[in-house]
Amino acid sequence: MNEPRVGFIAAAACLMARDLRLALRRAGDSLLPVGFFIVVTTLYPLALDPSLSALRDIAPAALWVGALLSSLLALDLLFRDDAQDGALEQLALCGQSFAGLLLAKTAVHWLLTGLPLVLVGPLIAIALGAPYAAMAGILAALLLGTVALSLIGAVGAGLTLSLRRNGPLLALLVLPLAAPVLIFGARATALAVQGEPIAAPLYLLAAIAVLFATLSPWALAAAVRIGLE
Amino acid sequence: MAWVWFHRFGSPPHFYRLARRLTPWFGWPALILCLAGLIGGLGLAPRDYQQGEGFRIIYVHAPAAWLSLMVYVVMATSAAVGLIWRINVGHAVAASCAPIGASFTVLALATGMLYGRPMWGTYWEWDPRLTSELLLLFLYLGYMALRSAIDDVARADRASAVLAIVGVVDVPIIHYSVIWWNSLHQAPTVMKFGRPSMPASMLVPLLLMLAGFTFYFAALLLTRARGEILRRERNAHWIAAALEES
Numbered sequence: 001m002n003e004p005r006v007g008f009i010a011a012a013a014c015l016m017a018r019d020l021r022l023a024l025r026r027a028g029d030s031l032l033p034v035g036f037f038i039v040v041t042t043l044y045p046l047a048l049d050p051s052l053s054a055l056r057d058i059a060p061a062a063l064w065v066g067a068l069l070s071s072l073l074a075l076d077l078l079f080r081d082d083a084q085d086g087a088l089e090q091l092a093l094c095g096q097s098f099a100g101l102l103l104a105k106t107a108v109h110w111l112l113t114g115l116p117l118v119l120v121g122p123l124i125a126i127a128l129g130a131p132y133a134a135m136a137g138i139l140a141a142l143l144l145g146t147v148a149l150s151l152i153g154a155v156g157a158g159l160t161l162s163l164r165r166n167g168p169l170l171a172l173l174v175l176p177l178a179a180p181v182l183i184f185g186a187r188a189t190a191l192a193v194q195g196e197p198i199a200a201p202l203y204l205l206a207a208i209a210v211l212f213a214t215l216s217p218w219a220l221a222a223a224v225r226i227g228l229e
Numbered sequence: 230m231a232w233v234w235f236h237r238f239g240s241p242p243h244f245y246r247l248a249r250r251l252t253p254w255f256g257w258p259a260l261i262l263c264l265a266g267l268i269g270g271l272g273l274a275p276r277d278y279q280q281g282e283g284f285r286i287i288y289v290h291a292p293a294a295w296l297s298l299m300v301y302v303v304m305a306t307s308a309a310v311g312l313i314w315r316i317n318v319g320h321a322v323a324a325s326c327a328p329i330g331a332s333f334t335v336l337a338l339a340t341g342m343l344y345g346r347p348m349w350g351t352y353w354e355w356d357p358r359l360t361s362e363l364l365l366l367f368l369y370l371g372y373m374a375l376r377s378a379i380d381d382v383a384r385a386d387r388a389s390a391v392l393a394i395v396g397v398v399d400v401p402i403i404h405y406s407v408i409w410w411n412s413l414h415q416a417p418t419v420m421k422f423g424r425p426s427m428p429a430s431m432l433v434p435l436l437l438m439l440a441g442f443t444f445y446f447a448a449l450l451l452t453r454a455r456g457e458i459l460r461r462e463r464n465a466h467w468i469a470a471a472l473e474e475s
Binding site for chain 2: 152155159160162163166169172173175176177179180183184187204208211215216219222223226227229
C-alpha cells in the first residue's frame, strides 16, 4: 500500500466534494427517495379514514415506516456506481483509512437522502394531523433516526455489493437491525404529537446513532472489501 | 507454542476427527437429560395453581428460547474466529449454526404461541419476548439468505461473518428496545410472567431440560459441522482415510 500524500481530512473532504458534485449533476436520483417518502405517506389517508383525528394516531407509524423504506430504497445509490466504475477499489487502495473514507461517503449519502426526509417529515406529520408544536420534536427525532438508518443501511449495502439483484435481500438484512431506530423514533414522534416530553426516546435514539457511527465504519470497510475481492 | 492447539483445532481433518469422537459424549447425555427432564416436568412436577397443566409447555419453550439466543452467539463467535484468523473451520461451524438456531427460534415461537392460547386467549400477542424472538428469526433468515445468495463459498463465509458480528452487537439492543417499547406503550397486560420463585419440583426438571437441550445442540452442531466440512473439503486427500476409519 502506497504512502498517502495528503492528510485524511483533505482526502475525505475531496471525496465528499466529488460525491456531492456527482449527485448534484444528477439531482433527480437523489430526490427519488424523498419523493417515495411523500407518496407513501400520502397513501395512508387514502387507505384510512381521512379525518385528521384518526390520522393523528397513525402519523408516527406512517412517518417512520415511510422513512425506513425510503432510506432502504436510497441505499442503492450509495455504492452502486462507484463499485461499477472501479472508484471504490481506488479508495480501498489509496492508502487512506478505508473505514474513514466510507464514513465520509455515508455522510454525503445522508446529506443527500436523509436530510430531505428530516426537512419534509415534520410537514408531512402536520398534514397527518400533528400539532405545530410537535414540529421541533419530530425534526430532532428524524435527524437522529435518519443518521442511524444511513449508517446501519450502509453496512447492508456493503454486504450485498457483489450481488446483482439485491433489493429484497437488503431489506431482509437491514430491517430487523433497524428495528430499534423505528421503535424509539416512532415513540418520540408519538410523544411529540401528544405534547409530552420526548427526551427519553430521543436520548436512546442518540445513543443508537452514536453507537452505529462508532462501530459501523469498521463493519462497512470489512463488508466492502469482501465485496470488492 | 501455546497457540498450537488453536491452529490444530482449525485444521479440517483434526476437527473432523475430534467432532466425530465428541459427538456421542454430547448426544447420549442430551438424551438422558431430556428424558429425565420430561419425566420430571410432565409427570412429577405439580400442576401450577394459576396456569394449570398449560404451564408444562415451558419445559420445551424456555430451553428453545435460551438456545435461540445462545446459538446466535456461538455462530457470531465462530464466524469471528473464521474471519480474524482465517480459519475455515470457524466458517463451517458458523454455517452449521444458522439452520439449527433458526429451528430453535421457530420452536420457541411455536411453543410460545401455544402457551399464549390458554394464557392470553389468543395465539399471537405482541408480547415483547415473542416479538424480539420473531426479529431474531428474521436475523437468522437474513444470515442464511445472504449466505445462499453469494455463490463463492469464501466470499459468502466472510460476508456472512460480518453480518453475524453486526447482528450479535445489535441483538441486545433489539431485545431491550422491544421490551421498553412495550412497557412504554402500556399495552394491556393480560398476563404477567411475574416469575415467582419456582418450587424445586418444577425448577429441577427445567434445569435438566436446559442442560439437555444445550447438549443436544452441541451434538447436532458437531454432526452438521462434520457434514459441512466434508462438503467443503470434498476434493481433499484426507477424506478417504478419515471415512475409512469410521
